[in-house]
Amino acid sequence: MTTIPSPQASLTPTLPGHTYTEPQIFAAEQERIFAQEWMYVARADELATPGRVVRRQVGPDNVIVVRDRSGHLRAFLNVCRHRGARLCLTETADMGNAIRCPYHAWTYGLDGRLITAPNWAAMADIEKDKYGLVPVALTEWAGLVWVNLATEPRPLSEQLGEQLAYRFGGDADRIERWHMPDLVLGARKTYEVAANWKIIQENFQECYHCGTIHPELIDAIPTFASFEDLGNGAYFTDGYNFADGVDAFSITGRQRFPVLPGLLPEDERKYFGMVLRPNCFVSLLPDHVIVHRFEPVSPTQTIVECDWLFDREVAEAADFDPTETVEIFHRINCQDFAAAEWCQPNMNSRAYRAGGVLVPVEAEIIGGWYYRWYRSLMGEV
Ligand code: FES
Ligand SMILES: [Fe+2]
Known part of the structure; x- marks a missing residue:
């Protein structure tokens, strides 16, 4: 036929x-x-110095990328663990040595660890490591910084290789x-x-x-x-x-x-x-x-x-x-x-x-x- x-x-x-x-x-x-996918968020050289932050909307979440004191790039959800305020309120920022929430001043290291909070003495029983910033997967390729919100992301090379x-x-x-x-x-x-x-x-x-x-x-x-x-x-x-x-x-x-x-x-x-x-x-x-x-x-x-x-x-x-x-x-x-x-x-x-x-x-x-x-x-x- x-x-x-x-x-x-x-x-x-x-x-x-x-x-x-x-x-x-x-x-x-x-x-x-x-x-679910790796998302391109910034150039690595935009984050040249420790404390430099770039803020991006990545799908449903707001994310900060920061260079820590040892020179590594890290990404975190831009959410304070106290009552949820945004930590970085601008597209880029210089945070210095620490990420300080603008609301009640909970203060996190550039590695995301909770360092201190006002009136810390009144809550000395809390375990600080349970209240650090929520990390987001990050990798670099070709001088470009990529982040991934998935819990277990596949390697970026798999996403880009094909x-x-x-x-x-x-x-x-x-x-x-x-x-x-x-x-x-x-x-x-x-x-x-x-x-x-x-x-x-x-x-x-x-x-x-x-x-x-x-x-x-x-x-x-x-x-x-x-x-x-x-x-x-x-x-x-x-x-x-x-x-x-x-x-x-x-x-x-x-x-x-x-x-x-x-x-x-x-x-x-x-x-x-x-x-x-x-x-x-x-x-x-x-x-x-x-x-x-x-x-x-x-x-x-x-x-x-x-x-x-x-x-x-x-x-x-x-x-x-x-x-x-x-x-x-x-x-x-x-x-x-x-x-x-x-x-x-x-x-x-x-x-x-x-x-x-x-x-x-x-x-x-x-x-x-x-x-x-x-x-x-x-x-x-
Ligand atoms: S919401 Fe960040 S310190 Fe209160
Ligand atoms: Fe065109």
């Missing part, structure tokens, strides 16, 4: 519209994804050529996007839109606008080549900075971009690296923090000026986030109840790779 393909055979369904809007879905994502292998055609170690732990922050921009985190990440995983909304990007990397080159949408595991005459990924295309030490000649005129689920996006360029951190705030709001990282010697030079480098991806960010905001208000529309469709160039990465992961954690939604 011959099967006649339906006229829609080349299309794949997206997730249904309600998954981008419903508070119940967002709450389930917080528990099943953001509280993703990196996919992006590099099996050679996950290729990313080490960029020596990310040695890079330093050259510029940061933070965007408040009125869109669900998945819309933003789906957009970062297809270039069907690049020819329409990213003129600067396709001037630099024409492949992104060529459906002939992009073919069936398979990820380019060997990177995307710069256009002839483009010597750097910057708004002018002019090379201002040397190629990063450690790269091979074959890495020198290419772009690699990869969403590392659940909340990181890494772009590897010959002379810098860009790291996006996604912080889902609500079903319809996401904070995106974008860091441009450079070789330390380059960034510390007196005449260091990253403006041209920052400008190209800043424009791309603004274009992408505007597009995400065009979609978000319609996720509730009766026209989108069953969702939309992915065309062939979007199907492998979003439909196969990304939705398969999402459904493995969330089930059918």
Whole structure:
């Protein structure tokens, strides 16, 4: 019997519209994804000195990351064990030698141990080690700090290994050529996007839109606008080549900075971009690296923090000026986030109840790779 393909055979369904809007879905994502997976929360060099604290919302919980007096990074729930006050009230802080609750001044060491509390003499019977801060699993990879709220998290290498292998055609170690732990922050921009985190990440995983909304990007990397080159949408595991005459990924295309030490000649005129689920996006360029951190705030709001990282010697030079480098991806960010905001208000529309469709160039990465992961954690939604 011959099967006649339906006229829609080349299309794949997206997730249904309600998954981008419903508070119940967002709450389930917080528990099943953001509280179970390793989440990228900060760069290690943001926490350079003992007592330095970065505060983040990680799924349902507020978490502090602190460098302790012996130089180790630690993470704790940002919850005082007395009556539950937040210990750190700002996004970053310098706590000095101890974490002191702003409410009744219970005081914890940078290692989380309860040290003392006002009128301690009246409760000398309590065992201090039962009232330390609640620790959260923490690990570092590529100069990035990741935390995990799960009771027994699997190693981060398991979470990232498969993703990196996919992006590099099996050679996950290729990313080490960029020596990310040695890079330093050259510029940061933070965007408040009125869109669900998945819309933003789906957009970062297809270039069907690049020819329409990213003129600067396709001037630099024409492949992104060529459906002939992009073919069936398979990820380019060997990177995307710069256009002839483009010597750097910057708004002018002019090379201002040397190629990063450690790269091979074959890495020198290419772009690699990869969403590392659940909340990181890494772009590897010959002379810098860009790291996006996604912080889902609500079903319809996401904070995106974008860091441009450079070789330390380059960034510390007196005449260091990253403006041209920052400008190209800043424009791309603004274009992408505007597009995400065009979609978000319609996720509730009766026209989108069953969702939309992915065309062939979007199907492998979003439909196969990304939705398969999402459904493995969330089930059918
Ligand atoms: S709530 Fe922290 S000391 Fe009372
Ligand atoms: Fe884009």
